[in-house]
Amino acid sequence: xxxxxxxxxxxxxxxxxxxxxMIVSAxxxxxxxxxxxxxxxxxxxxxxxxxxxxxLRRATDAAGRGAPVFIHLEAEAGAILAVPGERDLLVVAVxxxxxxxxxxxxxxxxxxxxxx
Amino acid sequence: MRVIEPWVAEPLQRFLTESSARxxxxxxxxxxVVAQHGFTRALDVMSASALGAAIVASTExxxxxxxxxxxxxxxxxxxxxxxxxSAFAVPRARWIVLVVYDSDSSLGLVQLFFDQLVxxxxxxxxxxxxxREVLAADFETELNASLRSLFGR
Numbered sequence: 001x002x003x004x005x006x007x008x009x010x011x012x013x014x015x016x017x018x019x020x021x022m023i024v025s026a027x028x029x030x031x032x033x034x035x036x037x038x039x040x041x042x043x044x045x046x047x048x049x050x051x052x053x054x055x056l057r058r059a060t061d062a063a064g065r066g067a068p069v070f071i072h073l074e075a076e077a078g079a080i081l082a083v084p085g086e087r088d089l090l091v092v093a094v095x096x097x098x099x100x101x102x103x104x105x106x107x108x109x110x111x112x113x114x115x116x
Numbered sequence: 117m118r119v120i121e122p123w124v125a126e127p128l129q130r131f132l133t134e135s136s137a138r139x140x141x142x143x144x145x146x147x148x149v150v151a152q153h154g155f156t157r158a159l160d161v162m163s164a165s166a167l168g169a170a171i172v173a174s175t176e177x178x179x180x181x182x183x184x185x186x187x188x189x190x191x192x193x194x195x196x197x198x199x200x201x202s203a204f205a206v207p208r209a210r211w212i213v214l215v216v217y218d219s220d221s222s223l224g225l226v227q228l229f230f231d232q233l234v235x236x237x238x239x240x241x242x243x244x245x246x247x248r249e250v251l252a253a254d255f256e257t258e259l260n261a262s263l264r265s266l267f268g269r
Contacts, residue, residue, distance in 0.1 A: 029223060029225050029228075030227075043228060044228055046224055047224030048228070050222055050224055051136075051222060051224075051225050
């Protein structure tokens with residue numbers, strides 16, 4: 001049974017097409033909790049997703065739009081979705097291309113709220 | 117970036133580009149500088165290399181006394197900058213890397229690309245004899261030669 005922060009990831013990984021989910025320290029780019037399938041390098045995704053989120057934060061700040069609330073990076077074979085949460089944490093999902101993005105977003109948001 | 121061992125240049129440049137680190141210092145376990153990026157004064161390089169080597173030696177001895185394996189890496193996170201220090205093996209020696217990063221990077225990114233740097237250095241290291249010990253009598257000459265290489269003076 002998964003407990004604590006790991007439990008917050010379970011509803012995300014239950015969505016069809018999600019290949020992994022993780023909680024990342026946004027400032028440090030360090031993995032806090034993860035539940036990923038084989039073939040997903042969780043440490044690398046954590047470090048790079050946190051870096052991406054930090055840069056996007058600067059972009060939205062510069063544009064006078066405040067902090068990002070949802071990040072969707074679409075790639076050839078899937079996507080990386082992320083929602084910044086409280087306590088400097090970032091909830092990230094790695095998905096296949098045919099995933100229901102709206103449902104993953106909802107679960108990411110709920111997971112982020114649970115971290116508050 | 118300045119290097120004393122030319123084969124170090126490419127992996128180190130790739131590490132700097134990928135990690136967005138601000139300062140990097142590659143040195144032997146005894147504190148002799150192999151390459152540096154971002155330092156503008158020889159005195160800073162000498163101090164940082166001596167302190168870095170001393171910290172690694174201290175933590176390794178602490179780990180030994182605690183009966184733990186050697187620490188893999190040491191990091192300090194400040195308000196605006198972080199410091200990452202780690203020792204690793206290359207075919208002929210044991211080296212230390214000291215990295216300073218700011219908000220353009222993160223500990224996770226530095227760790228991620230440090231692992232890649234180590235793999236690339238291990239693959240690029242030339243075969244041959246272990247480097248000779250620097251004798252006290254040669255130390256100043258060696259140091260000056262290294263600093264000339266590192267700062268182009």
